[in-house]
Amino acid sequence: MLNVEHLSYRINENGADVQILDDVSFSVDDGEMLVVTGPNGGGKSTIAKILMGIEKASGGKISLDGEDITDYTIDQRAEAGIGFAFQQPPRFKGLTASRLLSLAAGEKLKDERCCELLSSVGLCGMEYKDREVDATLSGGEMKRIEIATVFAKDHKICIFDEPEAGIDLWSFAMLIKEFEKIHRENKASLILISHQERIIRMADRIMIIRDGRVEEIGTKEEVYPHLMAEESEEQCAFMQE
Numbered sequence: 001m002l003n004v005e006h007l008s009y010r011i012n013e014n015g016a017d018v019q020i021l022d023d024v025s026f027s028v029d030d031g032e033m034l035v036v037t038g039p040n041g042g043g044k045s046t047i048a049k050i051l052m053g054i055e056k057a058s059g060g061k062i063s064l065d066g067e068d069i070t071d072y073t074i075d076q077r078a079e080a081g082i083g084f085a086f087q088q089p090p091r092f093k094g095l096t097a098s099r100l101l102s103l104a105a106g107e108k109l110k111d112e113r114c115c116e117l118l119s120s121v122g123l124c125g126m127e128y129k130d131r132e133v134d135a136t137l138s139g140g141e142m143k144r145i146e147i148a149t150v151f152a153k154d155h156k157i158c159i160f161d162e163p164e165a166g167i168d169l170w171s172f173a174m175l176i177k178e179f180e181k182i183h184r185e186n187k188a189s190l191i192l193i194s195h196q197e198r199i200i201r202m203a204d205r206i207m208i209i210r211d212g213r214v215e216e217i218g219t220k221e222e223v224y225p226h227l228m229a230e231e232s233e234e235q236c237a238f239m240q241e
């Protein structure tokens with residue numbers, strides 16, 4: 001179980017303190033799928049980066065299965081069982097997709113396994129395994145290879161930041177199946193940061209982050225109707241303009 005208590009994150013911008021996250025607390029049960037949603041700039045990616053150790057929280061505590069991981073490095077968190085796919089994946093000149101997948105898996109993967117991972121995200125393995133993960137890949141191709149790196153290893157908890165971004169409808173449908181499979185087989189807990197209705201509807205629980213705070217967290221049955229009501233209010237306001 002992942003437990004996040006009273007997380008805060010402040011930055012200093014031109015001499016002024018800016019509070020990005022304020023008193024964010026939530027937990028994710030084993031095998032649970034939590035979808036984090038909310039308006040742009042609310043702080044969702046910042047939470048993900050703090051969970052992964054890319055950014056350091058100003059305050060609060062994070063524990064995984066009772067182990068305090070608050071001060072762990074990125075490597076230590078990965079070892080503790082956290083996997084993460086960036087919203088905008090980094091590219092690496094000179095590194096092939098199969099090498100990247102092997103690095104993520106922590107062992108040299110056979111071609112067969114690389115192809116299997118690549119096809120799970122809708123890419124033809126034979127075509128992509130030897131491609132460099134550099135600027136020659138399209139945004140959607142890079143994003144899918146990044147997601148495959150998380151699938152390459154067993155984790156206790158996998159965090160995907162806007163997995164739908166830049167991905168075509170066909171690959172998106174495959175991705176949904178992969179998430180459902182992980183969830184159904186109880187392989188890992190999932191945190192999906194998303195604005196996509198199809199993903200939000202898969203959730204066990206939904207957390208809405210707005211202005212750096214948890215606006216609401218609850219079961220899909222509790223939170224989803226509020227999201228829909230908010231959307232139709234916004235549409236009405238837009239139509240009246």
Ligand SMILES: Nc1ncnc2c1ncn2[C@@H]1O[C@H](COP(=O)(O)OP(=O)(O)OP(=O)(O)O)[C@@H](O)[C@H]1O
Pocket residue numbers: 011013020038039040041042043044045046047
């Ligand atoms: N290092 C930083 N310096 C300045 N501002 C930052 C920094 N990190 C985050 N922010 C600001 O914090 C806020 C939250 O950003 P974050 O990327 O977490 O939002 P988000 O909810 O993921 O948004 P989106 O839905 O657009 O991806 C934004 O206003 C962003 O500009």
